Amino acid sequence: MTGSVETAAALYLDHLTVEKGSAANTVASYRRDLARYAAFLESRGIGSLAEVTEPDVREFLVELRRGTPDDGVPPLADSSVARTLVAARGFHKFAAAEGIVRSDVAHAVRPPKAARRLPKALSVDEVLAILEAAGAPDHPRALRDRAMLELLYSCGARISEVTALDVDDLDTEHRAVVLRGKGGKERIVPVGRPAIAAVDAYLVRGRPALVKQGTPALFLNVRGGRLSRQSAWQVLVDTAARAGIEKEVSPHTLRHSFATHLLDGGADVRVVQELLGHSSVTTTQIYTLVTVNTMREVYASAHPRAQ
Template sequence: MDQLSVEDVVLRYLDHLTVEKGSAANTVSSYRRDLARYAEFLDGLGRTSLTAVTEADVREFLVALRKGNPAEGAAPLADSSVARTLVAARGFHKFAAAEGVVVDDVAHAVRPPKPARRLPKALAVDEVLAILEAAGAPDHPRALRDRAMLELLYSCGARISEVTALDVDDIDTESRAVVLRGKGGKERIVPVGRPAIAAIDAYLVRGRPALVKKSTPALFLNIRGGRLSRQSAWQVLVDAAERAGVRKDVSPHTLRHSFATHLLDGGADVRVVQELLGHSSVTTTQVYTLVTVNTMREVYATAHPRAQ
């Protein structure tokens, strides 16, 4: 097996992904493209056999991906694309070592670049309010549903999957609380603001009965009486933002980001926000503190006479 060419081992690895691991067709296709790039790079180094490849070669490949090759019209890859391609190469070398094609996994110590930490994009409070108003007009069952759903998303910082999975019994309008089921089925009880409760009450009284076609526990229903899907809920928000004149890219996660940012701007403790969001680690929540620090920095730079 030591005399197998790089291309031969690539084919074996792709078969392994397809047959033994049952990887999706799109995943295998992506690995095929990435490993073809890798095999071409190794060929350029004169490495026709995998036994000749060293850790230095893998690191050089990483550098080449990030630099590109302008002479051949190859642009530098974004860190996310570099990471994906290197993951394919690392998996390939791990497989080759496990199968006895090579003695050592030379790619083991070569780590993909960490993607740049993107700050969450939060809407201004007036933009959120405009979207909520636009979702509830005109006053008919679907509009009542849309307003209640978006009010709830923003009021408790829920994920869209958590809200579309809600049943009627999961929300207590008297105590103003909702039971959310997050990742891994972990439950948390989150308070809900009065405007959201009012919107949900209006929907339950005047909206949901008109949408019900058969008995169902689902809180938010589509026009056929079934549970509203994540995709449909996403479209509700996009349409409301367009009607409100909010030109930013808006997604259900935008309301979640806005919820967290507005709480921290208002003085909320980061650990309380962590619990409300259902984050297992406060480190995940702390990214929002960077947003508020940036906001404070901008205010300081424009308002303080000795800032410049």
């Protein structure tokens, strides 16, 4: 990015980091999206943010959806288009509010509505199979993996929240954990007895064999440092394969399963919202669609007059 676009973008990214407290991954995503937007503007001979017009922003939206075949850039999915345009819209809104430009030329340009995708949840038996597969054989890494996966499912935590845990974040006596979610927001979530037992076993027989330096991190890699998000993801994928799970499994799969199983068991959607750390109940309500769809399938297959 060059010229005043670069300067304005840097100010906006600083605003997201310092004033809004956006997560590092969010800021990195916005940085990539704004770099793409700046490159698009430069290709149109636009060097200053003040030169951008609403038609320019609309043309950027068109390019995202059709791609640039001559440059080998494929079109983006609607969800990615929406995310990229949200970054550009936020950028223009910020620039107008700060007086960098006179008006917000992107205000009327709306991102495409992505098709609503229902989260894929595992059955309780499938989750239990994964957890059992994580604990064998009994050695430090297996103890770590079992404790980590038990926590993911017991708390409905994001993978980044679990890998960021320090030993002191977990209160085994009161069976609770402090999770730090998006935007640095903290929430205290109860932990089930099996997860506490797995963590205790790891702390006693696993972590002491892995730790090599004074680190507060709960989950450690073989070098004694904090386990990365990518490594934790791979642990789940490998464990699911050992458990014979043929479905595609990711850390968010366990999070989806946590929410779905709670709602299936009669939990209130607002309680699930708090446990997941969602800022809006609307985000959580997508899980209620999963349970309704499950009921429809059972009804259609079991009721003699369903068809």
